Structures are given as structure tokens and as C-alpha cells.
Amino acid sequence: DVKVTQSSRYLVKRTGEKVFLECVQDMDHENMFWYRQDPGLGLRLIYFSYDVKMKEKGDIPEGYSVSREKKERFSLILESASTNQTSMYLCASSWELSTNEKLFFGSGTQLSVL
Amino acid sequence: RKEVEQDPGPFNVPEGATVAFNCTYSNSASQSFFWYRQDCRKEPKLLMSVYSSGNEDGRFTAQLNRASQYISLLIRDSKLSDSATYLCVVNMRDSRDDKIIFGKGTRLHILP
Numbered sequence: 001d002v003k004v005t006q007s008s009r010y011l012v013k014r015t016g017e018k019v020f021l022e023c024v025q026d027m028d029h030e031n032m033f034w035y036r037q038d039p040g041l042g043l044r045l046i047y048f049s050y051d052v053k054m055k056e057k058g059d060i061p062e063g064y065s066v067s068r069e070k071k072e073r074f075s076l077i078l079e080s081a082s083t084n085q086t087s088m089y090l091c092a093s094s095w096e097l098s099t100n101e102k103l104f105f106g107s108g109t110q111l112s113v114l
Numbered sequence: 115r116k117e118v119e120q121d122p123g124p125f126n127v128p129e130g131a132t133v134a135f136n137c138t139y140s141n142s143a144s145q146s147f148f149w150y151r152q153d154c155r156k157e158p159k160l161l162m163s164v165y166s167s168g169n170e171d172g173r174f175t176a177q178l179n180r181a182s183q184y185i186s187l188l189i190r191d192s193k194l195s196d197s198a199t200y201l202c203v204v205n206m207r208d209s210r211d212d213k214i215i216f217g218k219g220t221r222l223h224i225l226p
Contacts, residue, residue, distance in 0.1 A: 042218035043158075043201075090157055101205075102148060103214070105157035 003027070006091050006106035013113050019078040021109050023091030031094045032074035033103065034058075034066065036087040043090065049074055081113045117141060118204050120217040127192055128225050134188040135220045137202030147185045149176055150201040152219065158201055161187075189222075197224045 007022035025032065033048040035058075045058030047066040055066050063085060067075040074093075078085055088110050092103040120137045127133045139147075147164035162169060164185045168177040175188040185204075189196055202217035 040218070043216040045214075102160045102163070103158075103203075105159070107157050108155075110155075 004091055004093055004104050004106040006089075006109050008109050009107065011109055011111045013078075013081050013111065015082060015113060017078075017081050017113075019081050019111065019113075021076040021078075021089055021091075021111070023074045023076070023093075023106055024072050025074075025093040025104070026072065027093070027095075027104075028071065029093035029095055029104075030071075031096070031101075032068065033092040033094075034064075034074065034076045035090045035092065036060070037090055037108075038087050046076065081111075083113050085111065086113045087111060118202055118215045118217040120200075120202050120220045122218060122220060124221040124223050126223045126225055129192060129194055131192055132188065132190045133192055133222065134186055135200065135222075136184050136186045137204075137217050137220075138182075138184045139202075139204045139206075139215070140183070141204075141206045142180075142183065144183075144204045144206040146205040147176075147178055148203040148205075149185075149187050150203055150216075152199045152201055154198075161200070192224045194224050194226060197222055 004025045013019050031050050034046040035043045037043045044060050046064050049055045049068040052071050065077045088108050090108045091106040094101040094103050118139050149161040150158040151161040152158040164176040164178050173190045177186045199219040199221050201219045204215045
């Protein structure tokens, strides 16, 4: 079974802190994604990566950056956390960036910024 | 028109009943379609793909209507464990690249 692991299930940070969210997948997937999910807004794509050291902005990249130094690991960075970044963050991966590929999700990180 | 639209619900349905909900999509270039299930405070998981010919997996049937640009999910003999949010996902190819669009989900409550 594909396993996508997010480093923290719950995280509490203070405004202005730099926050790292880590995601690791064990199936040699090419593509990795970071979403945030908020009530009433659904899943929104922050960034995705289709190869090592490659990244593409999603729909809401402002206030975030990403890093993909190794194929299995995709990190989401909040340079200076703000309260409006309190959310559930979901990492996902897939084999190919084709239209028929399904996504495998990690169990999510509930981030609270105080 | 939103790219992918779902009735947010909640649908409150007695155990054993049949329930169906739809998802409409705006881009006729959409190429593949999925239903994901998400339990409260958990990650989405693939429930089933939706093929042009429709497909069935036990009590679940998914269908695609390209002419009217919607997909549907039918659940027969509903169980308490079917209570969840069902997310419609549409993969489309626009001028630059592939894009995955999630609906906001339909909440289903199965009542004992």
C-alpha cells in the first residue's frame, strides 16, 4: 500500500514563526502536492511538484514556499505564520501528472497559529 | 459557473435507504472523474473512478453524463458507516497542463 506520511498530526505555532510541514511518500511517486482544507472552502492547492527540485504554484501560494530536494520528500514552509494560515494541511502524491491518476493523501496536519 | 459544484448537504438518510447525489463540472475538456470519501478529521480516500460506461462497486454506482456535464454517485442499502463527506474530483487538461479540481463535498449522514 502507498504510504504518505506527514510529520505532525497537530501543530500549534505563534504568529511570525517559521513553520515547516514535512511529507514523505514511499512509492517513488513523481508528483507531490500540498493542499489546505477549510470549512466551506474545500481543498485548495498551494503548491505542487512534478520532479525533484521542481515546483509549481497552485491556486493560493501566497505566504508559502516549498522544497523538494529528494523525490520522496516535499516540504511546505510558512515563512512567517499568520492567523489566517490556521487550517488543515494535506499532502498528496501520485504516480504521473496525467488525467487518470488518483491521489494518495497523508493523514493531514491541523495547524493552529495563535 | 464554478468549475466543480456539489450540493453541500447534509443529506440525512435512514439506514437501508438509497441515496444519490450529483456533481456538475463546467469544463467540457474534463477527462477523468473520481469520487473520494472523507471521514471527519481524516484525509480523503479514493472511493471509485467514474468511467464513461459507468461503474459499480458493491452498493456504490458511479455514472458520467458528458452531455450534461455531471457525474453521480448512488449508494444502495446505506449503512451507518457510509456517513462521510463525498468529494467529486475532476481532472482536466487546459492549455498548459493537467489540473485536478476538487468539489467542496457533499455531507451524508446515515440515521439509525
